[in-house]
């Protein structure tokens with residue numbers, strides 16, 4: 001009977017939408033509500049090791065928020081400005097801790113807002129649990145306010161496990177399965193909780209036919225391939241004369257093992273963007289990132305190798321991999337679904353990166369030092385000179401490459417660097433030299449704008465003793481990152497190390513796409529879609545209590561970074577950067593270059609400067625060296 005009363009109260013007098021609930025009354029209700037479905041949910045998540053939940057409230061989920069309030073000593077609730085940001089935070093928290101990320105939102109618009117952040121987690125294989133409220137069961141199907149079919153909404157992104165609670169005693173196994181499946185399959189799961197149920201008394205499942213009796217806990221197994229398969233892989237790797245390694249996020253816990261294997265095989269190694277922190281960039285055989293945002297030495301590594309070892313990566317662009325038939329190949333991945341996806345592998349190994357490489361090592365013969373690695377080292381030496389020259393090219397007023405170039409040597413040890421999607425991802429990928437102990441990430445698979453600041457916030461909550469730097473375009477800043485500065489302003493005093501620098505590339509342009517229009521489509525910049533307003537980001541930061549620094553002179557960049565990294569509070573470093581410096585791939589193809597030239601003929605507004613910069617930076621060598629390969 002108590003349950004029925006609960007739902008009547010929600011639907012009537014006590015509905016939060018009606019605003020009748022006084023604080024005292026709510027407190028009294030909270031007291032007698034101990035032991036509700038909401039309380040059990042929080043308790044069970046705590047048992048699962050959850051200590052932080054990112055989200056935003058609403059009356060559809062207030063029964064859980066009351067419980068979070070009662071359990072403040074167990075789980076910290078972190079309030080984002082927007083549910084999508086909370087989901088990005090949960091994804092990034094999982095990335096930076098290896099733990100389950102949890103986000104929470106109300107019914108209807110709160111739940112729909114979560115979606116992009118959840119896809120970010122899904123595409124980057126992060127374990128995230130989304131908790132969403134729902135209208136009271138009595139009204140479901142009634143075209144009720146804020147009623148959205150959440151099972152349908154979450155069915156794709158949380159396809160691994162999405163359930164709507166229909167009776168309190170069901171909750172235990174819903175939580176247990178949602179947490180375990182997210183962790184074990186590194187996927188997104190979702191629980192939908194009708195608000196009338198959240199306040200009902202929780203009871204453990206009765207011992208009767210039909211009940212489910214689940215338990216807490218998951219430990220990842222140590223997965224190592226069969227000995228015979230390891231031998232087949234070792235045979236291929238031992239026969240190779242020019243071995244290339246490609247690492248991704250799946251190798252993040254295997255730095256020592258990758259280095260040992262690479263040294264044994266005298267291999268070079270390129271990094272997919274999400275694997276940027278797998279290997280430090282000061283090793284003379286690490287060619288940096290690969291792909292559209294990659295380096296020329298990575299390109300040379302892939303085009304020149306005769307053997308490929310791919311570890312923990314779903315790197316998407318096959319055109320940056322060896323040509324089919326060029327290299328014999330071995331892949332290691334914990335997920336069978338990711339095997340032989342971008343290149344037909346001769347041996348597919350399902351296993352943990354570190355454990356599998358450890359098991360491989362005794363089977364690998366030491367190769368003699370050779371020309372292959374010397375060539376890579378030479379390519380790299382040349383490349384760093386090229387990058388520095390590109391970064392130091394004069395621009396109007398500041399060359400964006402130089403922003404990252406000047407940051408790189410100044411990054412404190414153990415720094416965590418995040419980037420948004422936009423042209424700054426190029427400079428993040430190429431110009432930041434990662435050192436051992438650092439972390440770095442961005443929205444990889446989804447490549448969504450708007451992730452850098454929520455990622456930085458999650459990084460601070462994951463490791464509040466580590467300095468954090470976020471690189472963000474002005475478009476992404478305006479989209480939603482600006483609002484999340486308010487979240488930084490709200491929480492930074494809780495962090496042991498206040499160092500959190502958000503660097504905005506103010507080019508008044510959606511520059512990455514402007515260049516895609518030019519280079520990929522052969523169109524001129526579409527001013528109506530590409531130009532964006534000038535906003536004084538550093539002054540906004542100052543208004544909300546952060547430190548603001550503005551730079552429009554490249555000579556001041558170094559000092560500005562020093563000041564930002566040493567500040568006693570989070571900093572917004574705004575740099576006025578030149579939108580006419582092209583964020584082109586390491587080797588654009590000849591046809592792309594032709595398209596690009598055509599765009600200029602079609603009436604590009606700033607034709608003079610575009611041509612000057614492009615010619616200076618990349619176009620001339622591309623046109624010379626790639627005419628042949630493009631016509632193959």
Ligand SMILES: Cc1ncc(C[n+]2csc(CCOP(=O)(O)OP(=O)(O)O)c2C)c(N)n1
Nearest residue numbers: 422423448449473474475476509510511512
């Ligand atoms: C949510 C979302 N919308 C659109 C895009 C397409 N997109 C990728 S980069 C970019 C431009 C980003 O502009 P800005 O943040 O100013 O960075 P810039 O490239 O100018 O440095 C756009 C529109 C995207 N990746 N994500």
Ligand SMILES: [Mg+2]
Nearest residue numbers: 473474475509
């Ligand atoms: Mg921009």
